[in-house]
Amino acid sequence: MEVTLRDKQCGLVKDEDIGKTLTLSGWVFRRRDHGGLIFADLRDVTGIVQVVFSPEISTEAHGKAGDLKQEYVIRVTGKVKKRPEGTENPGMATGMLEVLVDSLDVLNTCKPLPFQLDEEETNESLRLKYRYLDMRRPEMQKIFTTRSRVYKVTRDYFESNGFFEFETPFFTKNTPEGARDFVVPSRLNPGMFYALPQSPQLFKQILMIAGFDKYFQIARCFRDEDLRADRQPEFTQIDVEMSFVDVDDVIAVGEGLIKHIYKAVTDEDIQTPFMRMTYENAMETYGTDKPDLRFDLPMVELTDIFKEAGFGVFKKTVETGGVIKSIVLRNKTLSRKDLDTAVDVAKELGAGGLIWIRKEKGTLQSPIVKYLSDDEKMAMDKTLGLSDGDVTFIMADKRDRANENMGKFRLYLGKRFELIRKNEFKFLWVVDFPLLEYSEEEKRYVARHHPFTSPQGNIKNFSGDYLSIKAKAYDLVLNGVEIGGGSIRIFRMDNQLEMFRLLNIKEEEANEKFGFLLEALEMGAPPHGGIAFGFDRILMMLLKLDSIRDVIPFPKTQKGTCLLTGAPSRIAQKQLNELKIRTTVEPT
């Protein structure tokens, strides 16, 4: 016998259904039992519709409805009616309608819930353990239906721009640079391991060399590093690579994609092109390579003004090549306590110290003011344009440390004094990254992005300051979070060898680790470059959520465990034997 489970979904019942008899199925979201009359909100992913059980319509259905409980799965059949005047609910999409039920079937029951679905705040570990209940909440359904739509518009965008979608291997080769790899033992090759990809980087370059011109993939990536609110061990990237392009081409495609996604999520248009800022400018002005531009507080350098200062810390810092940087917090008359707290915070962030100078009634007040000459005070006042109620915060340190610490302190000020305009989306390209950075740990220069990133200009026989070489690399930053990054790649073997020389990587080592790419570079590799966007982070930001876990269906805890499935777990000795693996941890 054929049974109709439903004619349409709950949220899709419309005015034109009035008078029709429909069969609907869904979950009992809430039930309001008035004894003689019982209301229930029937819910599915499309929304909620009110169903009414009245003994005047069906005593049998009304009788059964008395036993309905939260989250029972039911099927009802009944006539769609306009609600009686005065009982409409304008707060819900189907609030003008209701279904008068003549027959009710309980398709499945539900035990009492471990937490209420409409509870504002529920312990996240409980939500993760019962993720299927958590995900029934309308807010979560909104997140994941949005996520689904973003996959679709992403594919639409690339498809209409001539890109080809590929899948690349999960079981791949361990790479030396970058994050720690997750590894998978190879049973067929005892003692050998695959690595899960940190990104499809080398494969997408190979695809360019293979002549596919424009590639994209919505790719899962794996990095065995510690977790954060915006970092999961497996996450999704929108991975892109293009041939015969330079920086501006990739950036333009990236902006087009973000515009598309932004529209899909917020239904609004954003202005492109996005602002661009050099890495150096970002570091000098905001002390970070991912500035949050939803508030101002730029850093201003005062090194020249205070280089002769009577205040020992300033003088000594400048003499030893350091800098003096300041931030002005305008028109917030801070108490002594606020200022003391600010000093403590700065120290906790890693600063050696923090000087404050407050302007009131036209004069500068500060513990160090007596060490400053009138000329110095006037020069500072003029440079910073101070008014009454302004506080200048000053750090003196080596350039990198002063920038970095002041950058962190800037974020503190932004939060503490609520300067962040929360409704804004401030996109920003950070460009002209240094090609190299010095690794204290390894005592050598390492690639800031990765070793296949193209330098700006010719680096053949380069002998100057290695840190001054710029890369054709770019990051996309949104509200202080990095949501994408990429580069133009080196496409000629001679340049790649030059790069390895700078990195002090021996040719044999390079061949052993990524010889397949090097060999490919020698067989007609076209100029190419690309970018990858953090899919989860983009969603998190656009939906104004605080955690990447909220946009991932089944996320891991900070210890990397899955509370739903209990992963990771021990495996049987037999499995270990097959893999020729012995652990050094005793079973507990």
Add this chain to the structure above:
RNA sequence: GGGGACGUAGUUAAGUCGGUCUAUAACGCCGGCCUGUCACGCCGGAGGCCGCGAGUUCAAGUCUCGUCGUCCCCGCCA
């Protein structure tokens, strides 16, 4: 590896200076009543190893140490 926060009925929270705490409330749950509710309402009831383990004390939900779990941050990570 390090720093910090939290852990009390099924859930969310309160619990002051260690002492009427026999641990409180709301929601949920159970029973009853209710024909226009929509977070329905009203009456009644059950429900607790105060994360776990030591210690201090006449006395511990409360103080100390350890441990487990979750979260935030640094390191790590692009």
